[in-house]
Amino acid sequence: MPTTSLTKLPTRAPADYHKTTTLRELKKLRQELIGLQDRLYAENRHSVLVVLQGMDASGKDGLIRRVFSGINPQGVRVQAFKEPTKEELAHDFLWRIHQQTPARGMIQVFNRSHYEDVLITRVEGLITTEEARRRFTAINAFEKLLQQAGTTVLKFYLHVSEKEQQERLQERLTDPTKQWKYEAADKQKANQWPQYQVVYEDVFQHCSPTTCPWHIVPADQNWYKAYVVALALRDALVKLNPQYPENPKTGS
């Protein structure tokens, strides 16, 4: 992928998308997803890994709710990656990630992921640029391994504008249903906006092979980003074209 300047990429839906019609489309997509997931699970041959990254308050949690609610939870698992534990830090950075990759038939959602190990670690100065480069290589090999084992890897960056992010973080302080999400660290991280954009751009440059690209999703409007992710997931599942297996007893 050529160098990406995030500031030049849109954070809002194209002008011809409207909330009401898009939400209607999203509802249809969700119905399709329910059927496709059921066949994926029954066929037990392929799997899907959805990687969600984005700045704090870019709406990862809400997106998961909007896209995956209604799908049979037996076939969908969400894994949130927080600060690594002591045991996790005693291993290579992909150790805890690899354990959570989807089995055949499953859709696995990563709320944050192995990419944190080349994002926050760099902004906080915990790793050198050289180490980040080595990790990029390891990440590309890892995702290729998953793909070769039958996993479709979909990577989404929820791209919010700095302004929108500031407003959302502010809301966390005042909305009683959102206060629990507020951490003192949020304020500090918000101030590191430019640093995060730089390391994200580096990720998009080095970890976006044509076989496993990043989707940069305009994310200022919740309805639009949910639609974009649901659409990409639907298309990926349609491509896998999962089929109910024949009943071995009846042969039909």
Next chain:
Amino acid sequence: MPTTSLTKLPTRAPADYHKTTTLRELKKLRQELIGLQDRLYAENRHSVLVVLQGMDASGKDGLIRRVFSGINPQGVRVQAFKEPTKEELAHDFLWRIHQQTPARGMIQVFNRSHYEDVLITRVEGLITTEEARRRFTAINAFEKLLQQAGTTVLKFYLHVSEKEQQERLQERLTDPTKQWKYEAADKQKANQWPQYQVVYEDVFQHCSPTTCPWHIVPADQNWYKAYVVALALRDALVKLNPQYPENPKTGS
């Protein structure tokens, strides 16, 4: 590594090695290993992965006993990899392996390993040569990831002659302490000797970067192979030079 013709490599100790003196050396090495392992564990910074491969009856179990007995088991773990379970087969071939890699401070021994997935699978015709090549690439990237996280990876192939193997398999049928190891499959596998040599040679050619070479260990004599592995492990630990950390309370 250039093409290796296994049949040209020795399966017995060089003429100037004698059993009694070598066993005395092995005893000394084990004492050194005990001290080095204790410091490795205390320092909690590096780890060691010992990968053991070899034909059936090449003496992997006995070697583990001879080299690692006496070392504090708190710092040494042995993992035997058998036929994959249904759950393991539902993931990429490195999934179950990655979970067993050593934490900092630990020595981990793999009795068989991820290499089975490019050995028995090929002899049994379960994967194509093309798939084997892809797995070689994945294995090299995986081992590099471990090394970059501070793990020393030592790979040993226990090289027994076909004649010695046949005798040992025969012994399994008559020695009451060894009968439990005999499987009907052994006989079949013994007959596949030439096929195994070919796929092993392919592994040594493709998965032996200078930073992570295979050690081909002459393995017809149990005393010699234990000595060779203990020596390589001792040297690797000396290179890591683990130190007891300063006592944070006394500063000494």
